[in-house]
Amino acid sequence: MEAEYLRHGVPLADYQLTWADHGRQHEAVQVHEWVQRHVVQAPRWSDERWEQMRQFLGPPTPAWELQRWRLRLYCGHVIEATRSRKSPRPDGGICDKARCPECGLDPAVIVAFEPLGPVADPPPEKRSRKPSRSTRAPPADRRSKAELVAENEALRAELDALRDQA
Numbered sequence: 001m002e003a004e005y006l007r008h009g010v011p012l013a014d015y016q017l018t019w020a021d022h023g024r025q026h027e028a029v030q031v032h033e034w035v036q037r038h039v040v041q042a043p044r045w046s047d048e049r050w051e052q053m054r055q056f057l058g059p060p061t062p063a064w065e066l067q068r069w070r071l072r073l074y075c076g077h078v079i080e081a082t083r084s085r086k087s088p089r090p091d092g093g094i095c096d097k098a099r100c101p102e103c104g105l106d107p108a109v110i111v112a113f114e115p116l117g118p119v120a121d122p123p124p125e126k127r128s129r130k131p132s133r134s135t136r137a138p139p140a141d142r143r144s145k146a147e148l149v150a151e152n153e154a155l156r157a158e159l160d161a162l163r164d165q166a
């Protein structure tokens, strides 16, 4: 079943930053700088190790399992991004920030968002499957799996970004 997609701070164009947004951005920058310092110090990964990490993360999420979102970032730019369609909001866990493709601010925390729609229609065999009773009220472990998928996507993106820098 589809998640109940949330929205926050709409209309995105009129959103005013809050003190909480400034605090989250400050924290995200500090974490980012800490990671960058340690990445510089860390020994370079071999191709073999990158491949192991890629296998550990598993195959990329198929398009029909992704939901499109319009996000307003800390810098004020509004971008489109995808997340696991099981996540009711696009800013869970480590997915709460992005690199702004407009101004290059990195990281830029997500301050407001609205759902757009699925990236692609599910394949017929997935569509015809009857929803089971358990999907009506997802248990806690199901939700946490959705969060894991979302974090997996974010890790993959960070991994690719790090590799580009290496």
Ligand SMILES: [Zn+2]
Binding pocket: 073, 075, 076, 077, 100, 101, 102, 103, 104, 105, 108
């Ligand atoms: Zn920007």
